[in-house]
Amino acid sequence: MVNFEYGIAEQLPNAKVLIVDDQLLNITLLQKILAGHYQTSVAHSGEDALKMIEESAPDIILLDIEMAGINGIETCRVLKSRPETKNIPIIFITSFGQHEDLCWQVGGVDFISKPINPKTVFNRVTAQLTLKFQRDKLLELVFLDGLTDVYNRRYFDSHLTKTQLRAKREQGDYALVIIDIDFFKQFNDIYGHIEGDKVLQQVAHTIKTTLLRPCDFVARYGGEEFAVILPDTDLRGGALVAENILNNIAKLKISHNYSIYQYLTVSAGLATFKGLSANESIIKSADEKLYVSKQQGRNKLTF
Numbered sequence: 001m002v003n004f005e006y007g008i009a010e011q012l013p014n015a016k017v018l019i020v021d022d023q024l025l026n027i028t029l030l031q032k033i034l035a036g037h038y039q040t041s042v043a044h045s046g047e048d049a050l051k052m053i054e055e056s057a058p059d060i061i062l063l064d065i066e067m068a069g070i071n072g073i074e075t076c077r078v079l080k081s082r083p084e085t086k087n088i089p090i091i092f093i094t095s096f097g098q099h100e101d102l103c104w105q106v107g108g109v110d111f112i113s114k115p116i117n118p119k120t121v122f123n124r125v126t127a128q129l130t131l132k133f134q135r136d137k138l139l140e141l142v143f144l145d146g147l148t149d150v151y152n153r154r155y156f157d158s159h160l161t162k163t164q165l166r167a168k169r170e171q172g173d174y175a176l177v178i179i180d181i182d183f184f185k186q187f188n189d190i191y192g193h194i195e196g197d198k199v200l201q202q203v204a205h206t207i208k209t210t211l212l213r214p215c216d217f218v219a220r221y222g223g224e225e226f227a228v229i230l231p232d233t234d235l236r237g238g239a240l241v242a243e244n245i246l247n248n249i250a251k252l253k254i255s256h257n258y259s260i261y262q263y264l265t266v267s268a269g270l271a272t273f274k275g276l277s278a279n280e281s282i283i284k285s286a287d288e289k290l291y292v293s294k295q296q297g298r299n300k301l302t303f
């Protein structure tokens with residue numbers, strides 16, 4: 001049986017707790033309770049919180065209800081409506097008992113009444129963080145590719161949908177790059193499957209380390225095929241990243257006697273998009289470009 005406790009205790013001290021409150025006294029008290037256990041940060045309004053969360057998502061949010069501007073309930077509603085923030089656990093902290101039903105309705109995971117009991121706050125935050133990290137671990141097992149340690153195709157599909165929704169909201173571009181190892185069948189035939197597996201790991205690692213922005217994403221899309229999603233990226237930016245990937249893989253200088261280049265190379269297809277389309281049509285566009293790269297001799301990017 002999988003041990004879901006494994007590693008959770010070590011993870012807890014790095015947990016990021018966002019306190020959202022407009023009263024200095026409350027903020028100070030909550031920080032005092034959590035200091036030394038978790039990494040806390042503070043937003044002084046709902047608006048501030050939404051901005052901060054977009055830049056860096058916390059592991060949990062302690063949310064006051066009564067605030068000037070967007071109140072806690074509305075802030076929670078916005079967060080729960082966005083795919084990339086809907087799973088962040090939110091604990092409401094308020095003195096207004098009559099809001100209790102509303103807190104559950106909008107998706108809070110817990111509710112703490114003021115005046116707060118420090119032990120209760122600490123224990124409830126710890127319980128929710130533990131659940132959150134256990135869930136993340138489980139998702140990792142379901143969504144990571146066992147061989148290469150990058151995301152698998154199942155996760156890629158849901159991530160592509162999330163990226164599209166974000167691009168629609170922000171009216172931005174996003175890029176998709178499909179990368180395929182050249183002459184990989186022959187590589188396996190010449191060097192064996194174990195060496196082939198090692199190459200897949202090296203290629204995945206190289207793609208991962210070439211991507212610089214935290215929101216850039218790579219998945220193993222098929223046997224020897226990888227897909228990279230670059231949010232907020234136009235054709236020029238996407239081409240720059242894709243060229244870097246091709247160069248960095250060529251620089252590994254992995255011998256491949258069958259290849260016309262004598263070492264292992266990859267081909268890539270790049271396409272950029274705005275707004276919503278079916279996942280299949282997005283993939284098809286990038287795939288068609290990849291096909292051109294293969295036709296034109298491989299070790300190439302087409303866009």
Ligand SMILES: Nc1nc2c(ncn2[C@@H]2O[C@H](COP(=O)(O)OP(=O)(O)OP(=O)(O)O)[C@@H](O)[C@H]2O)c(=O)[nH]1
Nearest residue numbers: 180181182183184185186188193196197223224294
């Ligand atoms: N070692 C290993 N090989 C794999 C894995 N998944 C797929 N492959 C191999 O990848 C090869 C892909 O072959 P093809 O689709 O013909 O592509 P290719 O030989 O790279 O040819 P081009 O793409 O046209 O350059 C097949 O031989 C698969 O067996 C894996 O997990 N490990």
